[in-house]
Amino acid sequence: GAVVSQHPSRVICKSGTSVKIECRSLDFQATTMFWYRQFPKKSLMLMATSNEGSKATYEQGVEKDKFLINHASLTLSTLTVTSAHPEDSSFYICSASRDTTLNTEAFFGQGTRLTVV
Amino acid sequence: SQQGEEDPQALSIQEGENATMNCSYKTSINNLQWYRQNSGRGLVHLILIRSNEREKHSGRLRVTLDTSKKSSSLLITASRAADTASYFCATDDTGFQKLVFGTGTRLLVSP
Numbered sequence: 001g002a003v004v005s006q007h008p009s010r011v012i013c014k015s016g017t018s019v020k021i022e023c024r025s026l027d028f029q030a031t032t033m034f035w036y037r038q039f040p041k042k043s044l045m046l047m048a049t050s051n052e053g054s055k056a057t058y059e060q061g062v063e064k065d066k067f068l069i070n071h072a073s074l075t076l077s078t079l080t081v082t083s084a085h086p087e088d089s090s091f092y093i094c095s096a097s098r099d100t101t102l103n104t105e106a107f108f109g110q111g112t113r114l115t116v117v
Numbered sequence: 118s119q120q121g122e123e124d125p126q127a128l129s130i131q132e133g134e135n136a137t138m139n140c141s142y143k144t145s146i147n148n149l150q151w152y153r154q155n156s157g158r159g160l161v162h163l164i165l166i167r168s169n170e171r172e173k174h175s176g177r178l179r180v181t182l183d184t185s186k187k188s189s190s191l192l193i194t195a196s197r198a199a200d201t202a203s204y205f206c207a208t209d210d211t212g213f214q215k216l217v218f219g220t221g222t223r224l225l226v227s228p
Contacts, residue, residue, distance in 0.1 A: 034215060040157075043120060043205060044218045091157060097214040103148045103167055106207075106214035110159040 006109025140206030
């Protein structure tokens with residue numbers, strides 16, 4: 001199956017700093033990628049849809065200036081958590097869409113556990 | 118985006134028993150998918166069922182879909198300790214993998 005690679009898998013940062021998470025589709029082109037967030041023992045919540053070459057579409061309640069998304073190529077989307085605070089500590093996971101194929105499984109990265117201290 | 122509800126929230130069974138999890142959702146869908154997540158790790162795709170399908174099997178897994186009731190169920194037969202994980206349903210109303218996840222069921226299978 002298709003592979004989506006997410007990096008880093010774990011990161012610890014200090015309050016006030018920014019952290020960048022990368023999501024790469026390794027063997028297919030993904031014009032669309034999705035970013036999800038998961039709090040401990042909770043479900044995944046869609047944060048935003050990352051569109052190659054255009055602005056991301058954010059879900060209601062997600063701060064676009066806080067969570068910067070860049071999708072500069074067909075295989076890479078990045079999520080930058082700016083001015084991180086402890087409440088941003090969470091598990092972030094991306095998925096890539098094979099836009100040309102309807103009704104297929106989503107391909108997820110391994111996830112990034114962010115801890116802000 | 119509104120989440121679907123999963124029932125039960127937690128399920129504890131013995132090895133060899135069957136486990137059934139239910140998922141209800143709110144909108145019309147193109148497909149519904151089930152995922153497994155082991156303790157804070159990534160997601161493992163289990164099965165996808167399209168809106169025009171009613172039942173699907175994969176190994177020890179059986180998924181049903183009732184679009185009139187907006188509900189789905191996942192049955193794991195002859196469970197094993199290795200099946201211990203959280204299970205999530207996810208609906209796709211566009212067909213292009215933009216998913217809305219259910220609340221999840223935590224399954225514990227004891228040896």
